[in-house]
Amino acid sequence: MNQRWVNKVKGKLSAGSQFNNFQIFKSSNFQIKKMAKLNFGGVEENVVTREEFPLSKAQEVLKNETVAVIGYGVQGPGQALNQRDNGINVIVGQRKNSKTWDKAVKDGFVPGETLFEIEEALQRGTIICYLLSDAAQIELWPTVKKHLTPGKALYFSHGFGITFNGQTGIIPPKDVDVFLVAPKGSGTSLRRMFLQGRGLNSSYAIFQDATGKAKERVVALGIAVGSGYLFETDFKKEVYSDLTGERGTLMGAIQGIFAAQYQVLRDNGHTPSEAFNETVEELTQSLMPLVAENGMDWMYANCSTTAQRGALDWWKKFRDATAPVFKELYESVASGKESQRSIDSNSKPDYREKLEVELKELRDSELWQAGKTVRSLRPENQK
Numbered sequence: 001m002n003q004r005w006v007n008k009v010k011g012k013l014s015a016g017s018q019f020n021n022f023q024i025f026k027s028s029n030f031q032i033k034k035m036a037k038l039n040f041g042g043v044e045e046n047v048v049t050r051e052e053f054p055l056s057k058a059q060e061v062l063k064n065e066t067v068a069v070i071g072y073g074v075q076g077p078g079q080a081l082n083q084r085d086n087g088i089n090v091i092v093g094q095r096k097n098s099k100t101w102d103k104a105v106k107d108g109f110v111p112g113e114t115l116f117e118i119e120e121a122l123q124r125g126t127i128i129c130y131l132l133s134d135a136a137q138i139e140l141w142p143t144v145k146k147h148l149t150p151g152k153a154l155y156f157s158h159g160f161g162i163t164f165n166g167q168t169g170i171i172p173p174k175d176v177d178v179f180l181v182a183p184k185g186s187g188t189s190l191r192r193m194f195l196q197g198r199g200l201n202s203s204y205a206i207f208q209d210a211t212g213k214a215k216e217r218v219v220a221l222g223i224a225v226g227s228g229y230l231f232e233t234d235f236k237k238e239v240y241s242d243l244t245g246e247r248g249t250l251m252g253a254i255q256g257i258f259a260a261q262y263q264v265l266r267d268n269g270h271t272p273s274e275a276f277n278e279t280v281e282e283l284t285q286s287l288m289p290l291v292a293e294n295g296m297d298w299m300y301a302n303c304s305t306t307a308q309r310g311a312l313d314w315w316k317k318f319r320d321a322t323a324p325v326f327k328e329l330y331e332s333v334a335s336g337k338e339s340q341r342s343i344d345s346n347s348k349p350d351y352r353e354k355l356e357v358e359l360k361e362l363r364d365s366e367l368w369q370a371g372k373t374v375r376s377l378r379p380e381n382q383k
């Protein structure tokens, strides 16, 4: 074992993680040398790091492939541009006469060379990265299926279409590889962090290995799109955790908690400025960056003793109060209720107008109007 490499990986791990051992993975014509088995808070997991699977190896695995990124919405640009900058042969498939097509042109994709109508890209691609919105994936599926000839690979960034295939109808032919790489964040962050020399972590999963090369293909793609490290999952776990997370702490729960605390402060006579700063601004500007760097215990240890005492006394009450809601949420995801609701509402022709009404309600709320003013007063936003 190369001790220098081990030390390098060790150095990159967070305090709670410990390096344990390696596993050797072999596939038909390529060896994925060493999979790191790491300890995450006492639980061992197989992960792939950039050290063990460098970009040069991803380029080697993908050198004869044409990666067709279908859709240029949010994930499309992040993944396509990162792969292009990483020396992968990538083309984009996007419907013409749309702002999105123009965006791809602006980003340097050349019509007829690296930018095509969806069907032509599907025909040219050997790996099809299916990055349309989940609703559009259902609509376009018959066209995609037609071009999935033996040996090609179908790549997703979400387990939705396959896991809920009773609702989506997405059932791939048996003679193609089917896998996913799901970056844990927005396509915008994927690109932004790539340009900063950083990387979002991604999960990966294999649903079908028809060629015997699915593992090396998916890992190579995970590295090529600019992932930090890759962790293993399966399609079902990916979609269950993803739907829970975005409805929960990442977006739904956080907005709910913001709104509740802000309202209590306002009802008790605090100004919008005070309520917003104590609810959102301090969290996003001061505390979360510290949590991101060093964890929650470190942040607690580095705030006032008064704050520390209060936070330690109250966090379990919030956990116990919200746990039943999270349980209900997970059950709603696992029963297929959430996916059905998403398919039903997102495939309606007036989806965007209805969405705008709901977003306007949030935007126009006193909380987020106060936030707008607070943001404008940040020194970096003042001329």
Ligand SMILES: NC(=O)c1ccc[n+]([C@@H]2O[C@H](COP(=O)([O-])OP(=O)(O)OC[C@H]3O[C@@H](n4cnc5c(N)ncnc54)[C@H](OP(=O)(O)O)[C@@H]3O)[C@@H](O)[C@H]2O)c1
Binding pocket: 070, 071, 072, 073, 074, 075, 076, 094, 095, 098, 099, 100, 101, 130, 131, 132, 133, 134, 136, 139, 140, 157, 158, 182, 183, 184, 185, 186, 187, 188
């Ligand atoms: N958003 C994220 O950052 C994120 C993060 C992780 C995983 N994912 C997954 O990545 C995949 C792509 O998500 P996304 O958020 O990037 O999707 P998105 O932005 O909603 O996708 C929009 C793309 O789909 C095209 N499209 C929509 N309806 C169409 C139709 N009827 N026919 C043809 N094209 C159509 C759009 O073209 P037009 O502009 O011409 O309408 C555009 O290229 C999804 O599986 C998602 O779950 C997304």
